[in-house]
Amino acid sequence: MSYASGVDLPDGYVAFVKASCPTCRLVAPALLRLRKAGAPLTVYSQDDPRFPEGAEPLDDSDLRRSYEAGVEVVPTLMRLEGGEVIERLEGWLRMDWERLTGVAELGTGLPSYRAGCGSRTVDPGIRELLAVRYGGDKFRSRRVEVAQLEDEFEAMFERGWTDGLPVVPPTPERVLRMLEGTDRDPQEVAAVVPPDLVECTVEKVAVNAAMAGCRPEYLPVVLAALEAACTSEFNIHGVLATTWSAGPVVIVNGPVAERIGMNAGGNALGQGNRANSTIGRALQLIVRNVGGGRPGGVDRATHGNPGKHTFCFAEDERGSPWEPLSVERGLPVGTSAVTLFAGSGLQPLVDQQSRTPESLARTYAACLQVVAHPKLALSWDAVLVVSPEHARVFREAGWSKVRLREELDGLLRRPRAEMVRGAGGIAEGTPGSLAGAHVPKFRQGGLLIVHAGGTAGMFSAIIGGWASGTVGSEPVTREVRE
Amino acid sequence: MSRMELLDPTGERHPVARPRVVRPASLEGLTVGLLDISKPRGDVFLDHLDEVLSGRGVEVLRFRKPTYTKLAPADLRYEIRVKCDAVVEALAD
Numbered sequence: 001m002s003y004a005s006g007v008d009l010p011d012g013y014v015a016f017v018k019a020s021c022p023t024c025r026l027v028a029p030a031l032l033r034l035r036k037a038g039a040p041l042t043v044y045s046q047d048d049p050r051f052p053e054g055a056e057p058l059d060d061s062d063l064r065r066s067y068e069a070g071v072e073v074v075p076t077l078m079r080l081e082g083g084e085v086i087e088r089l090e091g092w093l094r095m096d097w098e099r100l101t102g103v104a105e106l107g108t109g110l111p112s113y114r115a116g117c118g119s120r121t122v123d124p125g126i127r128e129l130l131a132v133r134y135g136g137d138k139f140r141s142r143r144v145e146v147a148q149l150e151d152e153f154e155a156m157f158e159r160g161w162t163d164g165l166p167v168v169p170p171t172p173e174r175v176l177r178m179l180e181g182t183d184r185d186p187q188e189v190a191a192v193v194p195p196d197l198v199e200c201t202v203e204k205v206a207v208n209a210a211m212a213g214c215r216p217e218y219l220p221v222v223l224a225a226l227e228a229a230c231t232s233e234f235n236i237h238g239v240l241a242t243t244w245s246a247g248p249v250v251i252v253n254g255p256v257a258e259r260i261g262m263n264a265g266g267n268a269l270g271q272g273n274r275a276n277s278t279i280g281r282a283l284q285l286i287v288r289n290v291g292g293g294r295p296g297g298v299d300r301a302t303h304g305n306p307g308k309h310t311f312c313f314a315e316d317e318r319g320s321p322w323e324p325l326s327v328e329r330g331l332p333v334g335t336s337a338v339t340l341f342a343g344s345g346l347q348p349l350v351d352q353q354s355r356t357p358e359s360l361a362r363t364y365a366a367c368l369q370v371v372a373h374p375k376l377a378l379s380w381d382a383v384l385v386v387s388p389e390h391a392r393v394f395r396e397a398g399w400s401k402v403r404l405r406e407e408l409d410g411l412l413r414r415p416r417a418e419m420v421r422g423a424g425g426i427a428e429g430t431p432g433s434l435a436g437a438h439v440p441k442f443r444q445g446g447l448l449i450v451h452a453g454g455t456a457g458m459f460s461a462i463i464g465g466w467a468s469g470t471v472g473s474e475p476v477t478r479e480v481r482e
Numbered sequence: 483m484s485r486m487e488l489l490d491p492t493g494e495r496h497p498v499a500r501p502r503v504v505r506p507a508s509l510e511g512l513t514v515g516l517l518d519i520s521k522p523r524g525d526v527f528l529d530h531l532d533e534v535l536s537g538r539g540v541e542v543l544r545f546r547k548p549t550y551t552k553l554a555p556a557d558l559r560y561e562i563r564v565k566c567d568a569v570v571e572a573l574a575d
Contacts, residue, residue, distance in 0.1 A: 142490035147560030152486050161491055170489045198493035207491045289491040 009069060009080055012040025013101065016066055016076045019051035021117035024075045027092050028052035030106050037103050046074065046120045066121045067130040073116040077101075091116035132172040139172060140187060141207055156211075161289055163281065163309055167211035178206040181216030182223065184481075190223050191230035193291035194237035195298040200226070200290045205282075208289055212282035212310075217260050218275055221338060222282045224480040225250045225312075228340040229283060233474040239342045239466060240293040243300050246466035246473070247308035248287075249343035249383070250280050251450060253326035254336030256480050257314035264316035266454030269346060269385070269461065280312030305345035313452055319388050320451035321395035328401065329477040336480035341383055341448065342473035343463040347371075351390070352458040357397040360390060361404060364460065365411035369441055371464040375419050375429035377439045381446040381465030381475065387453035390460050401449055412441035443468055448475060485556060506568055513541040515566035519550040524572035531570060545569075 015031055017024040032054050035041050042058060045051050046066055049059035060066055069078070073090040079100055080086060089096050092114040094107035121130060131138075144159070146152045152169045156162055168174065179186055179202070186203040193200045202223065209222050229236040229248050239246050252262055263273035271277060287293045295301065301308075317324045326337035349367040354360040364384060372380040386394075394404060419439045421429040430439055446468050453461070466472050506512055514535055516528045528544070535542050545562055547554050554562075562569055 139489055142494055144488045144490050145556040146486040146488060147556040148485050149557065150560045152488070156488075169486060170491055172487065172489060175489050193493070196493055196495060198495065200493070203489075204491065204493075207489045211491055285491065290493045292493055292495065 018046040019048035181219030196292035228478040234476040245344040250312035256336035262314035264314035280310030322401040342466040383463040413438040512567035515569040
C-alpha cells in the first residue's frame with residue numbers, strides 16, 4: 001500500500017541522507033564535490049540538520065519530503081527534470097553516481113560499492129504515522145476529537161462505544177496498521193450489519209477490530225466471522241434480539257488458527273489468548289457500534305452469558321481423531337474457515353470412568369438431553385466439544401465422527417410419552433402433535449462435534465444453542481480469505 | 483501531549499454529541515458557565531446575566547470561543563464540562 005501523494009522536489013539532483021548512516025557519511029565528500037562542480041544539488045537530512053557539513057542540507061527531520069519521495073534507503077540520489085524523477089539511485093555505487101552526475105572524479109578515494117541503510121521513514125511504527133500525517137485523508141469514518149485533558153478511555157465509555165470493558169483508542173495510525181492485515185479495499189462493504197442494517201466497510205471493521213485489541217493478522221478472521229454472522233441463515237439480528245442467552249460463537253479451522261497463534265488446547269474456551277479473546281470481541285463490537293445492537297435496546301436477553309463479550313476458539317485439528325468441522329461442513333482440507341454458532345454458554349461434563357465408546361456416548365447423550373430442557377426437542381442445536389482424553393477413547397476404538405453421531409442419534413431418541421407437555425408432572429415439553437413414538441433431541445445437522453481442550457481432563461463440554469434452523473439460527477461456515 | 487483524534491466506530495447514524503444532562507430544577511449551589519462565542523455584543527448580554535446570577539449567589543465562570551465560525555474546541559468543551567453544572571451560550575449578535 002503506497003500513500004505517497006506525489007513528489008514536490010526541486011529540479012536537478014536531490015539527495016536524502018542521515019548522519020547516523022555510515023554509507024551516508026562515506027559519500028558526504030562526493031556530495032560536496034558534486035556541489036563544487038556547480039550541479040544544482042539539494043540535500044535533505046533526516047536526522048542531523050547540519051549533516052553533511054558544507055552541503056547546506058535542508059532539515060527533513062519531520063520526514064515529510066522523504067515520505068513524499070518514497071525514500072526507503074539512504075543515501076538516495078535522484079535526478080529530476082520538470083518535476084519528474086528521471087532516475088533514482090539507492091546506496092553507493094561509484095560507477096552509477098559518476099554516470100548519473102556526469103562528474104568523473106566524484107568518487108575518487110571512495111570504495112566502489114557500499115549498501116545503504118534503511119531510511120527513517122521505514123523505521124518500525126513510523127510508516128503509519130507518516131501515512132496519516134502526509135498521506136492525505138484516506139479514511140471515511142467521522143473523526144472524533146478528544147480533549148487534551150480528557151481521559152480517552154473514559155471518553156469512549158461515555159460515547160457508548162465499549163462492551164463494558166476498556167477498548168483500545170482507534171487512532172488513525174492504529175486503524176491504518178490494522179488495514180495492513182488485508183488486501184481488501186477499505187471502502188468495500190464487508191457486510192450489512194443488523195439490527196440497523198448499516199453497510200459496514202472494511203475500514204469500520206478495522207476500527208472496531210483495533211478497539212477490540214486485534215492484531216492486523218486477525219482481521220481476515222474478523223471479516224469472515226462478520227460475513228457469516230450477517231447472513232440470513234445465521235440471523236445475527238435474531239441472536240441479538242432474543243430473550244435467550246445466545247450470542248455468536250466463532251469456531252476457527254484451518255492453517256490461519258495456528259498462524260495467528262490461536263488457542264485450541266488448554267483453556268481454549270477461556271481467557272488468556274489474544275486472538276481467541278479479541279476476534280470474538282471485535283465481532284460483538286461491530287454488532288454494537290455499527291449495527292446499533294445494544295443490551296436494553298434490540299438486545300433483549302434475560303440473562304445473556306459471559307461469552308457475549310467474546311466466544312471464539314480454534315479446533316485442535318492436529319490432535320483430533322476426526323476430520324475438522326469445516327471439512328465436515330463442505331470446505332476442502334487445508335482451507336481456513338470460521339463457523340458461526342448461536343451459543344448460549346458452556347455446560348462442561350465429566351466422565352472419568354468410561355473406557356469404551358459406548359459408555360462415553362451414553363454419558364454424552366444424558367448430558368446433551370438437558371440442553372435448554374430435557375423435554376424439549378428438535379428446536380435447540382448444540383456443539384459438543386470433545387477433549388483429547390475423551391477423543392482417545394474413540395480413536396482407540398476406531399470410532400469415526402459419523403459413528404459417534406449415529407450412536408448419539410439413537411440414544412437421544414426418547415419415548416414421546418416421556419417428552420410431551422405434562423409428562424412427568426412437568427408442564428413444559430414437546431407439543432403432542434409431533435408424529436412418531438420417539439422424539440429425537442436434535443434435528444438433522446443440529447449437533448456439531450469439534451475437538452479442543454487441554455490434554456489432561458476426562459471432560460468434554462456442551463455449548464447449548466438457540467432456536468434452530470429457519471425459525472432461528474443455522475450454523476454458517478465461511479472461508480477466511482487471507 | 484497533543485489532542486487525540488479517534489475514528490468513529492459507529493454506523494454514524496447519529497451525531498457524535500452526547501446526550502444533554504438533565505436541566506437542573508434550581509441553580510442553588512451550582513456553577514454556571516457563560517459561553518461567549520465571540521460574536522459582537524454577546525459579552526453585553528452575558529455581562530448582564532453574570533450580574534443577575536452572581537447577585538443571586540450563583541457561582542459564575544466565563545468562557546469564550548476563539549471564533550463563532552467554528553465549533554468550540556474540544557479542550558474548551560471539556561473544561562466547561564468539568565467545571566460547570568450548567569452553561570448559557572450567547573448565540574446571536
